[in-house]
Amino acid sequence: MVISVDRGRWGCVLESGTGQLVTAMRARELGRTPIVVGDRVSVVGDRSGQPGTLARIVRLEERSSVLRRTADDTDPFERIVVANATQLLIVVAAAEPTPRTGFVERALIAAYAGGIAPILGVTKGDIADASSFAAHFAGLDLPIVQCGIADSLEVLSDLLDGEITALLGHSGVGKSTLVNRIVPDADRATGAVTGVGKGRHTSSQSVALKLPRHDHSSWVIDTPGVRSFGLAHISADDVLDAFADLMDAVEECPRGCGHLGAPEDPECALDELESASYARAMAVRRLLAALRTNEAW
Numbered sequence: 430m431v432i433s434v435d436r437g438r439w440g441c442v443l444e445s446g447t448g449q450l451v452t453a454m455r456a457r458e459l460g461r462t463p464i465v466v467g468d469r470v471s472v473v474g475d476r477s478g479q480p481g482t483l484a485r486i487v488r489l490e491e492r493s494s495v496l497r498r499t500a501d502d503t504d505p506f507e508r509i510v511v512a513n514a515t516q517l518l519i520v521v522a523a524a525e526p527t528p529r530t531g532f533v534e535r536a537l538i539a540a541y542a543g544g545i546a547p548i549l550g551v552t553k554g555d556i557a558d559a560s561s562f563a564a565h566f567a568g569l570d571l572p573i574v575q576c577g578i579a580d581s582l583e584v585l586s587d588l589l590d591g592e593i594t595a596l597l598g599h600s601g602v603g604k605s606t607l608v609n610r611i612v613p614d615a616d617r618a619t620g621a622v623t624g625v626g627k628g629r630h631t632s633s634q635s636v637a638l639k640l641p642r643h644d645h646s647s648w649v650i651d652t653p654g655v656r657s658f659g660l661a662h663i664s665a666d667d668v669l670d671a672f673a674d675l676m677d678a679v680e681e682c683p684r685g686c687g688h689l690g691a692p693e694d695p696e697c698a699l700d701e702l703e704s705a706s707y708a709r710a711m712a713v714r715r716l717l718a719a720l721r722t723n724e725a726w
């Protein structure tokens with residue numbers, strides 16, 4: 430498993446034997462194939478992990494999930510943020526920086542479209558109350574956990590068990606601070622937010638860290654703060670795919686339905702749903718509307 434990437438060097442943890450950490454380069458035959466944190470790879474050559482040794486990545490395994498983003502919504506160039514994550518912990522601060530619904534909506538879209546289960550994590554509950562912010566996302570079956578420095582991490586810890594969880598959020602929301610609490614020897618650098626409540630982009634690389642004292646193999650992936658989150662190439666159906674009940678319903682939609690409801694899509698079958706499915710459909714529609722706004726936030 431690739432746990433770090435830095436200027437043409439991949440840090441890999443071997444699955445066989447002792448879980449040795451080796452540094453590897455990408456074999457020439459792989460060309461410029463992107464290899465990202467979370468990827469499963471085959472490594473040959475010197476796998477001792479001794480200082481100064483360099484192994485070779487010769488094969489990239491098929492990915493079970495991908496979190497993708499583009500610089501903005503018109504950018505044709507997709508970047509894979511992490512591979513094989515099973516969960517996405519979308520981290521927002523109750524304040525400093527101010528939470529933005531648009532960012533969370535975009536992160537949710539990327540998670541659903543990428544086959545990754547989202548969780549909303551709220552930090553800095555000690556300086557502001559984020560309950561009205563979190564209420565925007567009711568209806569999606571989205572777990573919402575308080576995980577600031579003043580909160581117990583018991584609930585989050587249960588959610589992380591046996592999973593590969595990538596953290597995603599603006600700079601300064603407290604991702605690395607949280608990772609240091611979850612993995613006490615992670616030693617991730619953290620940086621105070623500026624006077625205007627913006628992060629300093631302290632973390633510049635993604636790193637996967639194994640959780641201690643968990644029965645099942647559990648990982649968290651700290652990522653650099655995102656500035657923009659473009660969603661080029663994601664369609665309404667990619668998002669609906671994450672919701673079996675909604676996917677069934679939209680089979681009845683007219684061709685080309687964008688599922689937004691009236692006035693754009695007056696005959697959308699999501700309008701016919703009832704109770705919890707209807708609530709979920711309306712929450713997903715709010716996400717789809719965010720996808721239509723065509724802005725990187």
Ligand SMILES: Nc1nc2c(ncn2[C@@H]2O[C@H](COP(=O)(O)OP(=O)(O)OP(=O)(O)O)[C@@H](O)[C@H]2O)c(=O)[nH]1
Pocket residue numbers: 552553554555556576577578579598599600601602603604605606607618619620621622628629630631632633652653654655
């Ligand atoms: N009051 C308060 N401060 C917090 C909390 N969590 C983190 N901080 C502070 O917020 C600042 C930013 O934390 P980081 O962990 O560096 O944030 P990050 O999300 O990793 O930022 P980038 O690496 O830049 O993306 C630091 O000064 C932390 O001490 C919290 O729950 N409450």
Ligand SMILES: [Mg+2]
Pocket residue numbers: 604605606618619631632652653654
């Ligand atoms: Mg950080």
Ligand SMILES: [Zn+2]
Pocket residue numbers: 679682683686687688689694696697698699
């Ligand atoms: Zn429809």
